Amino acid sequence: MTTLPFDPLRATFGDRLLTAGAEISRFGRDAISEEGYGGTPDAVVYPESTDEVVELVNFARERVIPLVPRGGGSGLSGGAVPVAGGIVVAMERMNRVIEIDTANLVAVLEPGVVTKALDSMLEPHGLFFAGYPMSEEICQIGGNVAENAGGGRAVKYGVTGDYVLGLEVVTAAGTVLRLGGRRVKDVTGYDLIGLFVGSEGTLGIVTQVTLRLLPRPAARAVALGFLTDESRLAEVTPALLALPARPSAVEFADAACMRLLSSLSAQWRWIPSGAAMLLVEFDGSDANRVASERDEAAALLKSHGVVEVSRSGTEADYEKLWLLRKQVPWALMKKSPHQTMEDITVPVAGTWPLIAGTRETSRRRGVEIANFGHLGDGNIHVTPLKPDGLDVGRWHEELPDLQTELYRLAASLGGTISGEHGIGHKRRAFLPLVLGEAELETMRAVKQALDPLGIMNPGKAV
Ligand SMILES: Cc1cc2nc3c(=O)[nH]c(=O)nc-3n(C[C@H](O)[C@H](O)[C@H](O)COP(=O)(O)OP(=O)(O)OC[C@H]3O[C@@H](n4cnc5c(N)ncnc54)[C@H](O)[C@@H]3O)c2cc1C
Structure with missing residues (x-):
């Protein structure tokens, strides 16, 4: 019988060391819907203390085995995926x-x-x-x-x-x-x-x-509205951010996202057709004050062509309004696992030029591109979806060119390729589009100083 290289770990980790079986396969993916971004772990270990993590790191360093820390696996850049094999370090215990x-x-x-x-x-x-x-x-x-x-x-x-x-x-x-x-x-x-x-x-x-x-803020108030002329985002966003009270959220999903939601479930049939969604929230300690800040924002939205459909009165109303925004990424994943949910971030005044630029790309390439995200901080999840008739292999071949075009657009607006989802292995090859050689070399030097053998999550971020 051959001895598995991981056997010495058995004494400490017992059945918290997995080297085969069905459970291990879930550690090959994160929340990216495209299968191509997956990997295959050689082992999964569930440490329960810092001392156990130290033991695991020493074991891996002596044998130059990759270690891939993993949290909830909800990442959207392939960060927790073992692209070079090795041991997934599942932190859930x-x-x-x-x-x-x-x-x-x-x-x-x-x-x-x-x-x-x-x-x-x-x-x-x-x-x-x-x-x-x-x-x-x-x-x-x-x-x-x-x-x-x-x-x-x-x-x-x-x-x-x-x-x-x-x-x-x-x-x-x-x-x-x-x-x-x-x-x-x-x-x-x-x-x-x-x-x-x-x-x-x-x-x-x-x-x-x-x-x-x-x-914890004791009170929240939300206004939900729809905008038919999306170009007016160029004026709406700065106006909202210039209000005396800072909104706690300014969220957006375009007309394509809304059309999709309303086609997927009867509960969303009321969504006005051909309009983008805007959700604005205020929070604070005083319910009356928060409601009046929300009302001021609602009036401002109206003056910019936003048709308001709902305001929250209770916590339950408030959750219902947010659900519309929270369902968007799941609806897009349901429509097509063959998509790339991007995470472009630009200076806030650049959000409309970004969205308009993606529309131009969409028309020219014949690829549907949905846009949604955190309008208030310029972080838009630009999401191209594979055209129905296009072969999956061809989609994957063409994707890097499409991503390059979108990332160049972001860079031209003073933006960058990730605001919150990270680089992982999904965007690693594209870093030179937004970082210079001096900046990349400094990052490599930091990595080399802290991890000279390259065992910590290889193939990611740098
Ligand atoms: C529907 C949906 C909505 C999302 N919304 C948001 C959002 O609003 N904002 C946002 O920022 N992100 C969002 N994300 C992305 C994701 O949820 C976040 O990046 C989240 O912080 C990842 O946490 P995780 O525990 O799932 O990490 P994982 O996916 O397990 O890992 C992510 C990265 O963290 C590393 N890591 C995990 N634990 C450790 C550790 N203990 N030590 C060192 N490294 C570690 C992994 O190696 C990997 O590189 C969303 C994802 C989904 C699916």
Whole structure:
């Protein structure tokens, strides 16, 4: 009988080491719908402590085996996919909330805590973690840190990295770094937390996170409207952001997304045809004030040609209005798994020129391109869909050229190729379109210094 190279891990990990079987296959993909972005793990390990992660890293380093950290697998850039094989490090059992420190307004937690589960634990304390992404039901805090995720409320609250006060990270050398703490201010040396946040598991494995918390807004108010002339986004977006009260969300989905939703389910048949959706939300401690801020925004939208259809009164109304926006990526995945959900981000005034540019690309190439996303921070999920008659193989052949055109368009508007989903292996080859050789070389030097053998999530980000 041949000895598997992973057998020495059995003593520590027992049945938390998988080397075959049906369960292992789910670790070959993340949430990208196209199969071509998958990989094949040689093994999956579920560590339960920092010491176990150190043991695993030392094992992998001695044998030069790739390690691929994995959170909820909701990533949209192939970041958690083992493209070079090796061991997937599934963090889901490191899921303890170690402390909710209400005196310092911080939470100390392991990386495998599901983002929504953290929110449920914070709610009774009247607190929340404001940097969460819209995939909160599935993603984990470690994944949010590794991607520097940000969601529908980034326009007011910023992104995950704005809330990370402390990190524990196991590097490729097997060293445990304990960075930051519960301090709001800290300029002691290089910003190593900033280096690890958004590093997509390529520099180390996050084993503990200290997050800054905010008082939970007691009230929210939402207005939902539809815009037939989408070119008016050019004036609507800056006008909304110039309001005296900062909206907590300014979300958008174009007429193609709305048409799709209304064709998929009877519950969406009321959506006006040929119009894009705009959702604007305000939050705060005073319900009357928040409602009047929302009303002011609704009046502004109306003056720019937006036909308002609904306002939230209760939490339930509010959830119903948001559902329309949250269903869009799932509807697009249902329409066609052969698509590329992009994550282009431009300066906010560039969002309409970006969308208009994608329309031009769509017409010229005969490819439907849906646009939706976080209008308030210029982050649009430009999503080309495979034309019905086009062979899948041909679609894949033509995709890099289409992506290049879209990324060049983003760059021409002062934008870049990812605002929140990351580079992963999906966008790695395209980095030179938006980063110069000096910047890329600096990133490679950082990677080389921290991971000279290249075992940490190879083939991603850099
Ligand atoms: C429907 C839908 C909506 C989404 N909405 C948003 C959104 O609003 N905003 C947004 O930013 N993203 C969004 N995403 C993308 C995704 O959910 C986020 O990037 C999320 O933060 C990934 O977390 P995860 O735990 O699923 O990570 P994974 O997908 O498991 O991994 C992502 C990356 O993090 C690394 N990683 C994971 N855990 C660790 C760890 N402990 N240490 C080191 N590296 C680690 C992985 O190696 C990989 O590179 C959405 C995805 C879907 C499917």
